Amino acid sequence: MPARDAVAWNALLACLVRHARPGAAAAAFRGMAAAGFSPTAATLCTMAKACAASRALRPGRQVHSLSVVVACGSGDVVMATALVDLYMSCGLVGEAMMLFMFTDCPKDAALYNAVISGCVENGRFREAFLMLGRIELNGIALTCGLTACSATANLVYGMQVHCKALRHGFISETIICNALIDMYAKCGRTVAARMVFDRMACRNVVSWSSMIDAYSRHGHGEAALDLFKRMEKAAPVVLPNTVTFLAVLSACGHSGLVDEGRAMLHLMKKQYGINPGPEHYACFIDLLGRAGQIDEAWDLYCSFNTNRSELSGSICVAMLNACRANMDVVRGNKVALHLLEVDPENPGSHVLISNFHADVRQWSKSDESRRIIMDKGLRKQPASSHISSTT
Secondary structure, eight states: OOSOOHHHHHHHHHHHHHTTOHHHHHHHHHHHHHTTOOOOHHHHHHHHHHHHHHTOHHHHHHHHHHHHHTTOSTTOHHHHHHHHHHHHHTTOHHHHHHHHHTOOSOOOHHHHHHHHHHHHHTTOHHHHHHHHTTSOOOHHHHHHHHHHHHHHTOHHHHHHHHHHHHHTTOTTOHHHHHHHHHHHHHTTOHHHHHHHHHTOSSOOHHHHHHHHHHHHHTTOHHHHHHHHHHHHTOSSOOOOOHHHHHHHHHHHHHHTOHHHHHHHHHHHHHTSOOOOOHHHHHHHHHHHHHTTOHHHHHHHHHHHHTSGGGOOHHHHHHHHHHHHHTTOHHHHHHHHHHHHHHOTTOHHHHHHHHHHHHHTTOHHHHHHHHHHHHHHTOOOOOOOOOOOOOO
């Protein structure tokens, strides 16, 4: 361009952020300053989005400071929304909530949605539920609410959100229906999930995959396979993806359908041209281990072991679990060594190896694995559960 003004620079920044290039946006921002242009409100809003996308807290705080200097911080709802999203993306829920509370301008739906989605992403479900009760519902807020219900298995609140979606006319939206399917599945209500699925006007690959996964989670392998076959014949055509096949393989594993799982692994390669990832092979090894076909599982595992670059922690874990289920001590000891090579700093790996040694009565090795966790200062991520109360 022969002459660049602030509008041109802002258009460039917005384009880079829209195409997920926050690093290039930062370089362009420095170029804009070097060219003698002061940042406008639009500039800072775009850069706040770039910092949120890359979780760059320190530059994000600098953008926040600049927004105060040019008087477009708490008084500009668009800027406030971008800053809330920034702090939520960096895990600073408290700062985001403070910014939200002290925003001077009228709060719109986008700002509330940023707070609710940020709370859900950071596991602050109570705050998300409280915020949902204070706003006029929209599609994004309902989806976030259903995601929180799925994470906490809160069926009562999830059914209330479902009723609100019906009352406000959002039930025709595919993304809302997908969230409802996932919520009912996580709460153990596969029949309700299927009712939502059957009444959908438009189903995408997420819809089919979510329903297949719902059956998989609850051991309905035959139903999952039947639904997959129906998906192949659906009109308009919906092609399965890697997530779909993973759900089908998992369903086969939980129902002991070895031949069907083997056929699915072959189908995704030959008919759909999808290369199975480590998670698919790990799922199939787990399926073979559950079915007692340890020799076939070992042969598949060894095909990866010859090329260590393709050997992943998930495949090692699946093979070690197969050895544990079949009490195969010799192979299990070999896999344990491979797992330590592939994922040495994961405390879960050491716990799994310790449990394997304990199951096969190798007490000294089990104690050694536990001691390594203590010596390295590794901490296993604790499990959590949620109990919903209607009182």
